[in-house]
Amino acid sequence: MPAAFAPFRHPAFRLLWFANLAANIGLWVQNTGAGWMMTSLDPSPVMVSLVQAASMLPVFLLALPSGALADIVDRRAYLIGAQAWVLTVAALLAVLTYAGWLGPWGLLAFTFAIGIGNALNFPAWAATTPELVPREDLVQAIALNGIGFNLSRAVGPAIGGFAIGLAGTEAAFALNAVCFLVLLLALLAWKREAPRSALPSEHFLGAMRAGLRFVAASPAMRAAILRACTFFFFTAAIWGLLPLVVRQGLGLGPEAFGTMLGVMGVGAVATGFALPALRVRLPTRGGMVTVFSLVSAAALALLGVSGHWAPAALAMLLFGAGWIGAASTLQAAAQFATPAWVRARAIGIYQLCFFGALTVGSVLWGWAGARFGIAPALLIAAVACAGAALAVRGWRLDGAPAADAPSVPMPKPDAPAAELGPLLTERSGRVLEVVRYTVDPADRSAFLAAMEEARRVRLRSGAVAWRLLEDVAHPERWIELWAVESWAEHMREAGRLDAADRAALARAAAFHRGDGPPEAARYLSVRA
Template identity: 65%
Template sequence: MPLPGALAPLRHPVFRNLWIAGLAANTGLWVQNTGAAWLMTSLAPSPVMVSLVQASSMLPVFLLALPAGAIADILDRRRTLIAAQLWMACMGLLVALLTFSGELGAWGLLAITFGIGAGTAAIFPAMAATTPELVPREDLVQAIALNGIGFNLARATGPAVGGFTIALAGVEASFVLATIGFFVMVGALLLWRREVPARSLPPEHLWPAMRSGIFFVVASPGLRAAILRACAFFFFTAAVWGLLPLLVRVRLGLGPDAFGLMLTAMGAGAVAGGFLLPTLAGQATRGTLVFRFSLLAAASLLLLGAWPHWLPAGLGMVGFGFAWIGASSALQAAAQLASPAWVRARAIGIYQLSFFGALALGSALWGMLGEWIGIAYALVLAAILGTVTAVLVRPWRLEPPRASEAPASALPLPDAPAAELAGLLGEDSGRVLEVVHYTVAAADRVRFLAVMGEMRRMRIRSGARVWRLYEDIAHPERFAELWTVENWTEHLREAGRLDAADRATLARAAAFHNGDGAPEATRYLNLQP
């Protein structure tokens, strides 16, 4: 019997095992977050300090997402995930011991929360880049949605478990429970026998890998649009994370069990949204879905801020959870599909750096604003500004443009390196200059230049550090395309980084060449550092 919608990826055993273990680990993470937020209301009960709990858990992702993504692309992702999960378990044990002993202060709590956030910073890009390895492409979007469902199932159960655990056994017990969840994920990762892809070239070094990831994102319009719209959504919705503990305790006058139930209501809305997402995705584009979910999130913020009663607040949290899972799944799917395998963890790391940065900044700023003008006014203002911003960023498209059919053209192919220079070619070589010469009819000049704009983005995405197009002053029908890469090994990596759309762009450019055969391609080695 086929599984419905978002559950279809569970038929793949490794994905299923890691998903179940991830549910336990994420539940533990939400239990820990609930305990930390509630403990801070006793250690330092001010809106700024309480909001800094959320900010300190998200800030490491902002700081470490890019190097973590580069490491996940360079090293074995399974080992990276095991190391990060063990680190989080050690931090969980530490905060439990310090709380038991009564030695934990407000700033110590923030420091350990930051440490746990550092573990999540390493896990997020590695796990996101691993998902396409675990399911076929046709199940990828559903797998992303299912990961969101799992995360929000944890959000639905974790805060409630955390709240009741705090009420029954104290906040230190919640930290112990969270640590157990972290160790469950360690066990599942140890059981996973990942086939490490064979490498024909040596792995990249950390700094060049980070730089390649940045250049790729800069030259990828679809990924830039996903990042912009994610920042616009998460900055304003961060008001909930920064202000919810005080909203429950001060404005609603309720206790830790109610705080857990509010987060459970949000998780329930997110789970419902995750199950409905495949149906909704078939009725509208990703960009349209993100816009609609942004409006729903703004309406939920308005409910939270406008009425000081648990019922509208609970309804607002359900709507907020629905909007959160819908927008975050659509945005992450757009980022995933815009990122090829060789750079996926880095690209997702930069995407996560951006939206977690927006969350961390928004959580802190909305907390400060809540202290200045009041919790209710801050939430209402976030709703209004979030709506305006959603309208402003809507023109940035999340769907890739429809690729035009590539003509049958001979592609430029450089001559093989001379034998006497073979010893100079490798990671330690100087920069490599690559040149392609075109002869283009005057009537085709405008269209050729438009295609060369696509070529520039393609070359930068695949590793070029400098790209230029020159026109012969004496013979304006002649053009020279030049670009440089860091060394010979990076040049060899270029071919493996080109996808079908990139090769179609190469063919369209070559089709404008009026000379005999393909455009002439040459390579030059810089002999002076």
């Protein structure tokens, strides 16, 4: 099997990929039907634009909460529930439209409700991909997901228009319901092996806080978010200005606008299939994103100077290539940066940031087009996109090579006293953890550097606060302190550490000078 199709070797991925393709086609059919129906119910530009806003607003409102839910409940059951919600709302929308009982605000309400289902689905679906394929196929699996999305964007509106012309808007809404039924049946057929844990599930608000702390303490995740925001903010100029380029710059109609989007889809699909070969020439994810960002910048510039449909189409072809190359590589970097226990909520934060950058960028570049002209705005965006891509290339997406972990005894606290056992629950209150080190003063600088990485490990694994204290009278004595929200959260810490985390803690412990490992203790917060 060619490398571009390697993830299809795995039956679960193959089943869910085709089912998700059907659901994405249904989503574009739904968007086409809703936009067209609003032009009949209330053709004002504000109401028509609110259809798109109603479909996207739930992503901003629910990205982190939906990611937290997808991490703390069974993910298969969660996805089934999300698809069942969309199926129910879509079917009800089709019935009400057929009966003629739907007005413009009702249409917006149903569009928002379907957007809720999609917002619930996005982080969970992204976090599911690593469960379906082995690590070596993950990048191409994400690329195939991008190819599927672009295929659906190319054919979905056309299918929607045909359905509307043949049987009315209600037929488009009914078709969306059928497409989500396909995905629901595929999820029911998927036999997922859910991870088992003896610990109680995380609480909803605590899970969201843990996700935010993980992202804040993860350099690789912060790099993926920063570079995604940089890329999507500047390339958003295409989405904000393309309709005006086609109408005003090229003097063409809506058919040409649809064709330009189709050409972009062709570039995206072709590049998605070529990504395995490209990764051989550009082995680092950071290098891939930089190159595809420069390709996108060149497409922006070419579109800005185009006065004929042919160079404009070439620009959109290049933009499709740059878009899927950068977007799929950034998403893969975010996936690799997150362990399974926090993946959905971390991806939710990632999606919240890049959707925000895309939305703000579209508005800003639209304003720039009105203020300076369409062509100057696109050229400014092109130069800024190229400059930003080069400026942020030092933010590593691949992570530094892991250093070997020294073989040293690790700190281990004493077992809890039997009489305190009933207090050690998920409602225990905060737990303070302490490790005492004895370090040669000559190693002070190296020890501080090791403890900086230990700080990030503690925060990623659940600490709400961390401190390192030095004894002013005895410079060889150090105390590391960190607090977690409860005893149950403390018990989760060990399961959240991966091999790199344990190696970082071992490097810090290796500086301890003494007969045994550093002394460790745990203290329970009590009310006086």
